[in-house]
Amino acid sequence: MPQAPKRPITVALVDDYDVVLMGVAKMFDRYRDRVLVAEIDATTAVSDAVDIALYDSFAQPESDHHEIGVLVANPRARRVVVYTWNFHPDLIESARRHGAHGYLSKTLPARELVGALEAVHAGEMVISDVPPRGRSAVGTDWPGRAEGLSDRESEVLALITQGKNNAEVAALTYLSPNTVKSYIRTIYRKIGVGSRTQAVLWGVQHGFTPDHHRIDHWRGGP
Structure with missing residues (x-):
């Protein structure tokens, strides 16, 4: 008897920023026979029953993994x-302690990311190798990318736009205070501002504040 074809894994994408999630969704479009995006959630709870909730950590308070615990407790996210x-x-230990089933690097090519999700779906715990320092995310998107900001610079600017001070940004990103200051100087230069107030105003005007809605059934998905 021929085997029935495997159905694609269903995935909910979770983060506070639409542009980030839309970039990930578009990356999966080439692999729709293996992964289908069921919903995209910006600051809303997963509502569809999905195989995997993929939690993008962009501009999230990573020192507090409450969000991961909430997702793990949601019966709709397997x-x-x-x-x-x-x-x-x-951060890796905290994610595991809160019940995450995988910890994947944004430097993974789309093909490897899909394979890692399939392994998690099959019951494996998958943790990516530590990525090389300084490498940006592969194939994804983020606020400020068009203006030349790296994903990490954009995350720092997003946290500043949320009202975080330098010490809070350092704690949330696990960067040193000096590294945060260096990122901020580079951000100011790239976006053409000279003060924190101007940077926050620029951030508000360019999509660095969290979004609040859900996109169901991405491009005909389940």
Whole structure:
């Protein structure tokens, strides 16, 4: 008897920023026979029953993994995977302690990301190797990318736009205070501002504040 074809894995994408989630969704479009985006959630709870909730950590308070715990407790999300560039050992351990089933790097090519999600769906715990320092996300998108900001610079600017001070940004991103200051100087230069107030105003005007809605059935998905 011929085997029935495997159905694609259904995935809910979770983050506070539409542009980030839409970039990930578009990356999966080439693999719709293996992964289907069921919904895209910006600051809303997962509503569809999905195989995997993929939690993008962009501009999230990563030192507090409450969101991961909420996703793990949601019976509609069978498995929860963190998608991030930040591989500080404490963050990985916290994600595992909160019940995450995977911790995947944004530097993974789309094909490898899909394969990792399939492995998680099959019951494996998958943790990416620590990515090389400084490498940006592959194939995804983020606010400020068109203006030349790297994903990490954009995350710092998003946290500043949310009202975080330098110490809070350092704590949330697990970067040193000096590294945060260096990022801020580079951000100011790239966006053409000279003060924090101007940077926050620029951030508000260019999509660095969280979104609040859901997109169901991405491009004909389930």
